[in-house]
Amino acid sequence: MDRELYGREAVLEARGLAARLVGLGPYGKGRVPYEHGEDPPVTVFTGGRGMGKTVLLKEVRNRYRSFTPLALLDCARIEEPADHGAGWSPVTGALAELAVQLGERSGAVKAVPFPRLSLGLVAVTSVGWTREDDEGARRDLLRLGPLLATVDSGRTAAASWVGKVLAKLAGTAAEAGAPFAGLVAEATVETVVEEFFGLLRKPPEDWFGGYRTAGGRGRAGLQQLAVDFAQGGPRREEAESFLVLTLTEDLRRAYTGLKAGSRVGRPLILLDNVHEPAGRALVEPILRARADGRRDRTVVLAASRLREHEALRHATRVRLPETAHQAPCPRTSRIGSGLLAVDLTPLTPVQARAAFDRHDPAGRTPATLSRAVHRLTGGRPLGIDLLARAAGEAPPAARAGLTPADLLDLTVDLREDTAPVPVAPALLAALLPVPRTEPYAVLAAAHDEESARRLAQARLPAESTDGDVALRVRDRLRAEHWAEHPGHFVGDPLLRSLLLHRLRFADDDHPGYSAWRAVHETLRRHYGPQPGPYRLHHDLALGETAEAVAHLRLAFPGPDVLGWLGLLRFVATAPYPRERGRTGPDPRRAVALGQDPDPALPDGLGPDAAELHLSVRRLLHAVWLLTDPLALPDEEVADRLAHELRRLSGRHLTGSGPLWDAAGHWPRDIRAWRELSLPPGREDGV
Numbered sequence: 001m002d003r004e005l006y007g008r009e010a011v012l013e014a015r016g017l018a019a020r021l022v023g024l025g026p027y028g029k030g031r032v033p034y035e036h037g038e039d040p041p042v043t044v045f046t047g048g049r050g051m052g053k054t055v056l057l058k059e060v061r062n063r064y065r066s067f068t069p070l071a072l073l074d075c076a077r078i079e080e081p082a083d084h085g086a087g088w089s090p091v092t093g094a095l096a097e098l099a100v101q102l103g104e105r106s107g108a109v110k111a112v113p114f115p116r117l118s119l120g121l122v123a124v125t126s127v128g129w130t131r132e133d134d135e136g137a138r139r140d141l142l143r144l145g146p147l148l149a150t151v152d153s154g155r156t157a158a159a160s161w162v163g164k165v166l167a168k169l170a171g172t173a174a175e176a177g178a179p180f181a182g183l184v185a186e187a188t189v190e191t192v193v194e195e196f197f198g199l200l201r202k203p204p205e206d207w208f209g210g211y212r213t214a215g216g217r218g219r220a221g222l223q224q225l226a227v228d229f230a231q232g233g234p235r236r237e238e239a240e241s242f243l244v245l246t247l248t249e250d251l252r253r254a255y256t257g258l259k260a261g262s263r264v265g266r267p268l269i270l271l272d273n274v275h276e277p278a279g280r281a282l283v284e285p286i287l288r289a290r291a292d293g294r295r296d297r298t299v300v301l302a303a304s305r306l307r308e309h310e311a312l313r314h315a316t317r318v319r320l321p322e323t324a325h326q327a328p329c330p331r332t333s334r335i336g337s338g339l340l341a342v343d344l345t346p347l348t349p350v351q352a353r354a355a356f357d358r359h360d361p362a363g364r365t366p367a368t369l370s371r372a373v374h375r376l377t378g379g380r381p382l383g384i385d386l387l388a389r390a391a392g393e394a395p396p397a398a399r400a401g402l403t404p405a406d407l408l409d410l411t412v413d414l415r416e417d418t419a420p421v422p423v424a425p426a427l428l429a430a431l432l433p434v435p436r437t438e439p440y441a442v443l444a445a446a447h448d449e450e451s452a453r454r455l456a457q458a459r460l461p462a463e464s465t466d467g468d469v470a471l472r473v474r475d476r477l478r479a480e481h482w483a484e485h486p487g488h489f490v491g492d493p494l495l496r497s498l499l500l501h502r503l504r505f506a507d508d509d510h511p512g513y514s515a516w517r518a519v520h521e522t523l524r525r526h527y528g529p530q531p532g533p534y535r536l537h538h539d540l541a542l543g544e545t546a547e548a549v550a551h552l553r554l555a556f557p558g559p560d561v562l563g564w565l566g567l568l569r570f571v572a573t574a575p576y577p578r579e580r581g582r583t584g585p586d587p588r589r590a591v592a593l594g595q596d597p598d599p600a601l602p603d604g605l606g607p608d609a610a611e612l613h614l615s616v617r618r619l620l621h622a623v624w625l626l627t628d629p630l631a632l633p634d635e636e637v638a639d640r641l642a643h644e645l646r647r648l649s650g651r652h653l654t655g656s657g658p659l660w661d662a663a664g665h666w667p668r669d670i671r672a673w674r675e676l677s678l679p680p681g682r683e684d685g686v
Helices: 017-022 053-064 090-102 115-128 134-143 159-170 180-200 202-210 218-231 233-254 277-291 349-359 369-377 381-393 404-409 423-431 438-443 449-459 461-466 469-479 493-505 514-526 533-541 546-555 561-571 587-592 607-626 635-651 656-671
Strands: 042-046 070-074 268-272 299-304 316-319 339-343
Touching: 017 053, 017 299, 042 053, 042 277, 053 070, 053 268, 053 299, 070 090, 090 115, 090 233, 090 277, 115 134, 115 180, 115 202, 115 218, 115 233, 159 180, 180 218, 202 218, 218 233, 233 277, 268 277, 277 299, 349 369, 349 381, 369 381, 369 404, 369 493, 381 404, 381 423, 404 423, 404 493, 423 493, 438 449, 438 469, 438 493, 449 461, 449 469, 449 514, 461 469, 493 514, 514 533, 533 546, 533 561, 546 561, 546 607, 561 607, 561 656, 587 607, 587 635, 607 635, 635 656
Parallel strands: 042 299, 042 339, 070 268, 268 299, 316 339
Antiparallel strands: none
16 A cells, blocks of 8 residues: 655656656556666665655555566665575675565566576675585575576575585595685586576676686686685675676666567665665665766665765755756766765645645644644654654544644554554654663753763763763764754754653653653752753743743843843743643643733732733743644734733833844744744844
8 A cells, every 4th residue: 555655756756756767657657768868876865764765765666566676675674694604794695685576576577587696696605615514505505595596486495406516525626725715616606507507507607707807707707706705805895896786787687688668667776774884885886887887777766864974975966856857967977976865855834734634634633733743843754644643543532632742642553463552652763763762861851962961970870881971872863863953962853852751751750750850950950059041941841930930030121132032032942841641721821821820929029020020921931832842832822922022122221122023023933833033033043
């Protein structure tokens, strides 16, 4: 069943990028002119976790499987066989897996044989065999059985081969100085060629005459290939590169000499996590060969989490929507010019709305919920899809009051054969796949490396045995390509919200929330006894607003009104100490609207100071609620925000202008889902 991939139509439509590269519409619906003729680029989709790279590759597979030879491989999950011999490496394992998938006969797809790759992998697989270990040889050959079956499906890697190989090896006199790996490879290849390839023998073998030092002699090339592989280091890399080209050569030969129309659509290799070493080892030989003028018929679509990877420095860069109708990739003298790097763009608010409409067709959720989820997720498809599913699976009676915070508390069915899973932990695990998220959840409350280090010393002493915990967490976040932010140790709003959700609720410590309280009290102590911005920020995270209101009231008459507005904005970014399962309006709303029955004024305030105190209190709660990424916007509170700022502008003796501007611009910022601008009205929101 197709997945609805909003915003990815540029790749998947009838004449989208995939169709123009493969030469075939999705599901085999009609030929499509090749955009790049005989020189297709290696296309790499780039984007961080949750941007839909894996889902996009899988959907390409779904739409082209059964219509053209196709293989999908995750370069970060190449499975290492148990008890494998010296001839296995991540690259040889990947090549065998790719060939088996590409060689499958399915639907309209003719089977593709891989005689050359079979010979090459048999040769390098044999390098670890000895006369005394026929069991290891038998095990390795059996693993190659599915690959060899692409040449002759009626045969398998029979155990009798091993006996013949070892018998031939036992009768071979070692020449002086001849590498043993070469002798084993010679005996193995000779047996396999005689026993298996039959009439196909000469052409597959001749291909290896092009290997280094072979001088056109195929058998010598196979021997040298095995020797180089056994040597390791750069020689092994050279052997592996030649094997990669052997795969594409077999694919090219499968399209050569056939009757017109017998194969429609180029073969398609899909590589996930291509930034991993195995991914580079598979792609770079193809790029080098194409730069040298070799033309193969293989379309490579790959995905990389790292946009700025060094291998992409000479790539042609485009954004996904720009590829809908054409995707130029001019060839230059640089090898990297054969790369087309396509940045996966976030979904738009309209696409987020479409996702919610799909899962909640009756429209029972709040009209602004999809836009609030878009703000929270930054348009990451994974987050939007999961939260839209959760909204659609919520009880109908509860949907009208849902907020983004409520969605994180729900469960969702990800698979029909498993129980529903909690949304927040499932989303966090997908975005941050680490063995333990506790250190990340604790440090998500920090603002910078210094405060993160203080938190780690106080709250994570057991984690420090392997060095500085804060720096380890920072480096892992950078390695995962998470954006940085000057005011937050964990820069991405969605990831930070999920980690703080875990900090608040993971230990089920209601109503004490001891882990949450301990972390924010530690940070409050770290920033000292004076009511500075950071201390007041953590006061709010602990649910204590009195000191923040008092400090803002006392600072209000000062000349730096923009500084005062910045202080208000920063303090109100504190995460709200939410109670799970609480129903009804957000408690901050009543305070912002002046509906709190007992505002509890400080002692000793005169009428004028008391009025200012209450106004600042309403304003602080309004900003806190309206800028909370886990809350929904509230028109009445936004209007009250503007009202309070206008009133305050009339009270200030020298700085009425910025306050008046904020009264006009801040509600507009909120309605446009932007950060509150400072100075008010500044377009970049800084």
